[in-house]
Amino acid sequence: MFSMLFMRSESDVTGRARIRNAALELFGAEGVNRVSVRAIAARAGVSAALVLHHFGSKEGLRKACDAYVVEQVRGGPEADLDDVSGLAAMLEAGSAVRLYLGRAFLDGTPEAAALFDDIVEATERWLEDGVRAGWVHPSDDPRARAAVYVTWLLAPLTFGEHLARVLPAGDLPETDRTLRSSRAGIEIFTRGLFADDRVLHAWDAVRKERGSR
Amino acid sequence: MFSMLFMRSESDVTGRARIRNAALELFGAEGVNRVSVRAIAARAGVSAALVLHHFGSKEGLRKACDAYVVEQVRGGPEADLDDVSGLAAMLEAGSAVRLYLGRAFLDGTPEAAALFDDIVEATERWLEDGVRAGWVHPSDDPRARAAVYVTWLLAPLTFGEHLARVLPAGDLPETDRTLRSSRAGIEIFTRGLFADDRVLHAWDAVRKERGSR
DNA sequence: CCGCATGCTGAACAGATGTTTAGCATGCTG
DNA sequence: CAGCATGCTAAACATCTGTTCAGCATGCGG
Numbered sequence A, B: 001m002f003s004m005l006f007m008r009s010e011s012d013v014t015g016r017a018r019i020r021n022a023a024l025e026l027f028g029a030e031g032v033n034r035v036s037v038r039a040i041a042a043r044a045g046v047s048a049a050l051v052l053h054h055f056g057s058k059e060g061l062r063k064a065c066d067a068y069v070v071e072q073v074r075g076g077p078e079a080d081l082d083d084v085s086g087l088a089a090m091l092e093a094g095s096a097v098r099l100y101l102g103r104a105f106l107d108g109t110p111e112a113a114a115l116f117d118d119i120v121e122a123t124e125r126w127l128e129d130g131v132r133a134g135w136v137h138p139s140d141d142p143r144a145r146a147a148v149y150v151t152w153l154l155a156p157l158t159f160g161e162h163l164a165r166v167l168p169a170g171d172l173p174e175t176d177r178t179l180r181s182s183r184a185g186i187e188i189f190t191r192g193l194f195a196d197d198r199v200l201h202a203w204d205a206v207r208k209e210r211g212s213r
Numbered sequence C: 001c002c003g004c005a006t007g008c009t010g011a012a013c014a015g016a017t018g019t020t021t022a023g024c025a026t027g028c029t030g
Numbered sequence D: 001c002a003g004c005a006t007g008c009t010a011a012a013c014a015t016c017t018g019t020t021c022a023g024c025a026t027g028c029g030g
Helices: A002-010 A015-030 A037-044 A048-055 A058-074 A086-092 A095-107 A110-133 A142-158 A160-166 A174-191 A198-212 B002-030 B037-044 B048-055 B058-074 B086-092 B095-107 B110-133 B142-158 B160-166 B174-191 B198-212
Strands: none
Touching: A015 A037, A015 A048, A015 A058, A015 A095, A037 A048, A037 A058, A048 A058, A058 A095, A058 A110, A095 A110, A095 A142, A110 A142, A110 B160, A142 A160, A142 A174, A142 B142, A142 B160, A142 B174, A160 A174, A160 B110, A160 B142, A174 B142, A174 B174, A174 B198, A198 B174, B002 B037, B002 B048, B002 B058, B002 B095, B037 B048, B037 B058, B048 B058, B058 B095, B058 B110, B095 B110, B095 B142, B110 B142, B142 B160, B142 B174, B160 B174
């Protein structure tokens, strides 16, 4: 009775959003199937039944998280397409959203798949513009390059745990850690990695051998 | 003595290994926690109890899979360090092993983490050699570059599902699909992506702004 | 032949999980 | 005030989970 009033006044957010945020954090950190409805409820400071009361089922909660995250990513500065727009917004989003998105791509939810496709599409156009404007090198396979590029932007997101371990940043905040690896990535994008065509030729040799048998 | 060894290897084909292979496929395809012991047993054509009889627990099974996969990846042509060695072996390994490895890196198992660290270490040395030999560009942050490079090699592995959807390969076998995206990656590594330093400078601007506040 | 290890099974168990149900308190509306 | 919707809960439920247990068949060594 009085405890209810107290809890309510303690939270300046509605119950629904509190639950969704708790789910977002836990899903992103642990993965959807490793998190129980009761754990989410406990983190949100409510009962497990209320979670289901609001979202119908755990699957409903997951879809709500998906929708929220996709909205966060898509709802960014849409006109700002001369930058990576969507992805940039994503990387600017909160850590919880970022982690959740990384998991979502791996869990293969339909919403995440659609988002991935859209990002690839936008990236391909963005790279095309760059090629026309002269600040992006042309490619032998623009579509594949765009797709690979997107997976590479996503990679530090899903392998963040390993990057953090391999690139100790002391007590620097997480953003600085991200900056270090992103800087290394941009360096590769700008200068290239291999100084000659040796590896490219080696690849062609493999392709030829495979094609012949 | 001999008979025991013989029988063991024979039973490896029939029993233990059949279970391990079934677990490997299911773990790789679905993720460890989404797969039940009973599902593994069903796929291997045995009872659930036998799975536990052989591996003690589900965790024991997972560790056996980890050990097997790590052995597969590490056991490649070790002397052949002038190539990407470990990673090359991994990419040559069977599809099930590859998928499992991708999951393992995400599930954060200690074995996978150690393997990741080793791969980064070997890659950094390999890139150093390349720089000395002149066929790799020097870097401002060799360690970060090696780490990012490894995550990029791993990315198509974990995002394979999305790549397949975005890069339809008709009825071509999976290896050809892999070849298409790897070719695009090597192209970036060889020619670079950005034709000028614009993005690199933009990054430095961001860093500066962040550092100032 | 006996004994016994080995590979294997069905049945059962304890715990966790998602979900449902019945109901309480509050606050708004007629 | 009565009535009703809302936000919320505890408890029970059914199912699924990993795991254990008692026992069956087979084959080998004594």
